[in-house]
Amino acid sequence: xxxxxxxxxxxxxxxxxxxxxxxxxxxxxxxxxxxxxxxxxxxxxxxxxxxxxxxxxxxxxxxxxxxxxxxxxxxxxxxxxxxxxxxxxxxxxxxxxxxxxxxxxxxxxxxxxxxxxxxxxxxxxxxxxxxxxxxxxxxxxxxxxxxxxxxxxxxxxxxxxxxxxxxxxxxxxxxxxxxxxxxxxxxxxxxxxxxxxxxxxxxxxxxxxxxxxxxxxxxxxxxxxxxxxxxxxxxxxxxxxxxxxxxxxxxxxxxxxxxxxxxxxxxxxxxxxxxxxxxxxxxxxxxxxxxxx
Amino acid sequence: xxxxxxxxxxxxxxxxxxxxxxxxxxxxxxxxxxxxxxxxxxxxxxxxxxxxxxxxxxxxxxxxxxxxxxxxxxxxxxxxxxxxxxxxxxxxxxxxxxxxxxxxxxxxxxxxxxxxxxxxxxxxxxxxxxxxxxxxxxxxxxxxxxxxxxxxxxxxxxxxxxxxxxxxxxxxxxxxxxxxxxxxxxxxxxxxxxxxxxxxxxxxxxxxxxxxxxxxxxxxxxxxxxxxxxxxxxxxxxxxxxxxxxxxxxxxxxxxxxxxxxxxxxxxxxxxxxxxxxxxxxxxxxxxxxxxxxxxxxxxxxxxxxxxxxxxx
Numbered sequence: 001x002x003x004x005x006x007x008x009x010x011x012x013x014x015x016x017x018x019x020x021x022x023x024x025x026x027x028x029x030x031x032x033x034x035x036x037x038x039x040x041x042x043x044x045x046x047x048x049x050x051x052x053x054x055x056x057x058x059x060x061x062x063x064x065x066x067x068x069x070x071x072x073x074x075x076x077x078x079x080x081x082x083x084x085x086x087x088x089x090x091x092x093x094x095x096x097x098x099x100x101x102x103x104x105x106x107x108x109x110x111x112x113x114x115x116x117x118x119x120x121x122x123x124x125x126x127x128x129x130x131x132x133x134x135x136x137x138x139x140x141x142x143x144x145x146x147x148x149x150x151x152x153x154x155x156x157x158x159x160x161x162x163x164x165x166x167x168x169x170x171x172x173x174x175x176x177x178x179x180x181x182x183x184x185x186x187x188x189x190x191x192x193x194x195x196x197x198x199x200x201x202x203x204x205x206x207x208x209x210x211x212x213x214x215x216x217x218x219x220x221x222x223x224x225x226x227x228x229x230x231x232x233x234x235x236x237x238x239x240x241x242x243x244x245x246x247x248x249x250x251x252x253x254x255x256x257x258x259x260x261x262x263x264x265x266x267x268x269x270x271x272x273x274x275x276x277x278x279x280x281x282x283x284x285x286x287x288x289x290x291x292x293x
Numbered sequence: 294x295x296x297x298x299x300x301x302x303x304x305x306x307x308x309x310x311x312x313x314x315x316x317x318x319x320x321x322x323x324x325x326x327x328x329x330x331x332x333x334x335x336x337x338x339x340x341x342x343x344x345x346x347x348x349x350x351x352x353x354x355x356x357x358x359x360x361x362x363x364x365x366x367x368x369x370x371x372x373x374x375x376x377x378x379x380x381x382x383x384x385x386x387x388x389x390x391x392x393x394x395x396x397x398x399x400x401x402x403x404x405x406x407x408x409x410x411x412x413x414x415x416x417x418x419x420x421x422x423x424x425x426x427x428x429x430x431x432x433x434x435x436x437x438x439x440x441x442x443x444x445x446x447x448x449x450x451x452x453x454x455x456x457x458x459x460x461x462x463x464x465x466x467x468x469x470x471x472x473x474x475x476x477x478x479x480x481x482x483x484x485x486x487x488x489x490x491x492x493x494x495x496x497x498x499x500x501x502x503x504x505x506x507x508x509x510x511x512x513x514x515x516x517x518x519x520x521x522x523x524x525x526x527x528x529x530x531x532x533x534x535x536x537x538x539x540x541x542x543x544x545x546x547x548x549x550x551x552x553x554x555x556x557x558x559x560x561x562x563x564x565x566x567x568x569x570x571x572x573x574x575x576x577x578x579x580x581x582x583x584x585x586x587x588x589x590x591x592x593x594x595x596x597x598x599x600x601x602x603x604x605x606x
Contacts, residue, residue, distance in 0.1 A: 131311030135583045138545035139563070141574055143319060146567040147330070223436055227549055230438050233567050246438065250553075254457075257446055264439035272434035279430060 006208075019277025026270055030090040039069060041240040053258050073262045073278045076248050085240040086263050095194060096156055100221035101214045103160040108167020111211070113198050115168060116175025126172070129165035137162035141224055142233050150235045155228065159221045170213055174206045208285035212246035215278035219271050226267050242267045242273045263266040294598055305591050312583045313365060316576055317358055327471055331572050332374055340374075370577035372444075375569040380577035382445040383562065390460050390558035391547055393470065397478040398543065399536070402485035407532065410493025411520055425490055434486025437546050441480045448476060458555040477554045481546045485539055492535040496528035503527070529600040537593035544582050
């Protein structure tokens with residue numbers, strides 16, 4: 001199918017439209033966070049602790065000025081504005097989700113191409129990947145972040161590592177199929193260098209399933225980052241992430257459930273949107289995979 | 294068949310070996326002194342020197358692995374410096390709640406997901422099918438802890454039907470045990486229902502397209518018998534497989550669920566150990582969970598022989 005035709009079919013898919021619109025909105029929120037009526041998410045005021053949503057109160061800026069502020073989503077037990085923290089939290093989630101997907105794809109593509117094309121490497125590399133896949137993903141992520149101490153980079157790497165075998169296996173299976181195609185045979189016969197065959201002929205034909213896989217990896221990464229933060233083993237607690245806000249709010253959940261619910265809703269909607277986008281992409285780009293699940 | 298079982302059992306040995314190597318390397322490839330990391334923040338120089346000697350850290354890395362792996366094979370997972378006990382003992386003490394939670398979750402999930410999946414496949418394209426597919430995307434997307442808090446708020450706080458937190462040992466009676474475990478298990482089963490129902494639907498749908506289904510209907514079998522005896526029976530292998538693969542998700546879910554509902558199991562122990570930087574315990578737990586995961590999948594592979602008589606290796 002021609003690329004233009006395929007793009008058109010993707011753009012007409014309802015799931016793709018819904019998912020992509022919500023994600024675009026979230027990206028806009030992340031970029032425009034300072035102009036959405038937020039204050040610095042690290043600001044707090046002892047006088048504004050545990051406010052219910054919609055209440056006004058004071059907030060002290062870094063310069064020591066006291067401002068009147070309406071706490072749209074209430075405040076936490078330090079007197080920080082939950083609305084501002086949730087809005088800024090969008091940045092962390094999207095950055096972690098996208099960066100993890102890109103990293104897992106990049107490393108997975110490299111390993112998959114090598115494994116599918118260099119037969120001597122295949123056995124060793126794939127046994128190694130089997131080993132990683134035998135360890136539950138969240139445990140790898142938790143252990144690595146705990147060892148390295150939480151920062152955006154360590155969190156991204158720690159979540160990407162258990163996802164790499166999935167991408168590697170996908171690319172490897174695609175390479176094994178595609179390398180038997182007549183056009184690859186023709187390229188080999190013409191004396192095309194291996195590097196050029198891999199990147200010029202094989203990789204472009206892997207793009208559609210990889211895009212689908214990348215979307216699901218992104219959703220998974222956003223979820224795992226939130227879980228790590230929520231358990232207290234992710235990014236430092238002062239960083240505004242949805243998981244951290246919920247972790248802070250859980251102690252007072254019985255009296256102030258909004259501390260947990262607002263970030264929870266943002267998290268669920270974002271992951272849902274990415275998954276719906278992935279489903280739509282899979283249905284349109286990769287009908288074979290769509291039939292399997 | 295004996296050959297098949299033997300081959301399958303032997304095939305898991307290299308996987309477990311690689312898992313052991315990876316878990317071993319986890320600590321060695323991290324910058325810093327492994328002995329100091331192992332000992333945690335509260336240890337003194339003497340304790341660190343003691344650990345260094347025990348682990349053989351002054352020897353080449355292969356020798357270090359030999360010592361560590363030898364201990365592992367004799368069931369010695371090392372000693373927790375935080376809990377001051379053997380890691381193996383610690384795991385034994387915390388096993389019951391986790392096993393209870395996981396077992397109850399799987400039972401609930403299978404009992405709900407398989408009939409739903411069959412119905413969705415049977416009336417493919419109908420409202421139940423659409424609702425189920427929508428629900429399964431939701432199930433994958435709503436994080437376990439968000440769902441847990443929604444359920445706590447609704448079922449425990451508003452309706453007051455079930456306790457908010459805690460765990461009762463099975464030894465104290467099945468009633469209180471179930472009463473405390475019901476909400477965590479329901480929470481955790483949502484993700485699992487989504488996964489199993491999806492696969493059940495897809496594979497039963499495949500089976501229902503086969504000629505033998507038409508034959509079964511043509512000879513006048515009741516529809517229920519067609520669906521279960523001919524549809525489900527032929528769809529069993531992928532369903533059982535996904536239950537096995539889902540164990541990895543279940544273990545991740547257990548860690549979160551136990552933390553939210555304050556259940557003193559292995560998941561809670563994992564988080565506590567990580568927060569206390571108790572690495573011997575973390576290492577032991579990762580090995581233990583991975584071992585269980587590989588073992589369950591091995592057992593599931595072996596059931597193929599019984600589920601599908603055509604599989605004769």
